[in-house]
Amino acid sequence: VSDPAQLLFNISDPEATVRAVSESAMREIIAASNLAPILNRDREEIALEARTRIQETLDSYESGINVVRVTLGRADPPAEVIDAFRAVQAAEQERD
Numbered sequence: 001v002s003d004p005a006q007l008l009f010n011i012s013d014p015e016a017t018v019r020a021v022s023e024s025a026m027r028e029i030i031a032a033s034n035l036a037p038i039l040n041r042d043r044e045e046i047a048l049e050a051r052t053r054i055q056e057t058l059d060s061y062e063s064g065i066n067v068v069r070v071t072l073g074r075a076d077p078p079a080e081v082i083d084a085f086r087a088v089q090a091a092e093q094e095r096d
Contacts, residue, residue: 006064012029014065018058022070033075035085043072 001007003040011017039045051070058065061091077085 001064002066003064006062008064010062010064014063016056016060017063018065021054021057021061022050025050025057028053031066038075047072 047070
């Protein structure tokens with residue numbers, strides 16, 4: 001908490017606000033990215049970009065919340081497309 005007064009008077013549910021802002025930022029980042037790097041190697045860059053976007057949004061709300069760290073959990077393709085994803089990866093590796 002960077003400003004207790006802002007947190008107390010500007011945000012009615014801080015946990016829900018942070019969750020919603022975080023989910024929105026991640027959706028925006030993922031939608032603009034290729035899937036393979038997200039699953040494999042660009043996780044730190046994505047976490048840094050997410051932290052920046054989340055903080056900017058919370059600052060615009062005058063929330064009084066300071067984002068210290070964003071940690072990404074394991075990322076897997078949705079079960080509905082996992083077979084297609086693996087086929088694309090195999091084809092790319094074969095091409096290379």
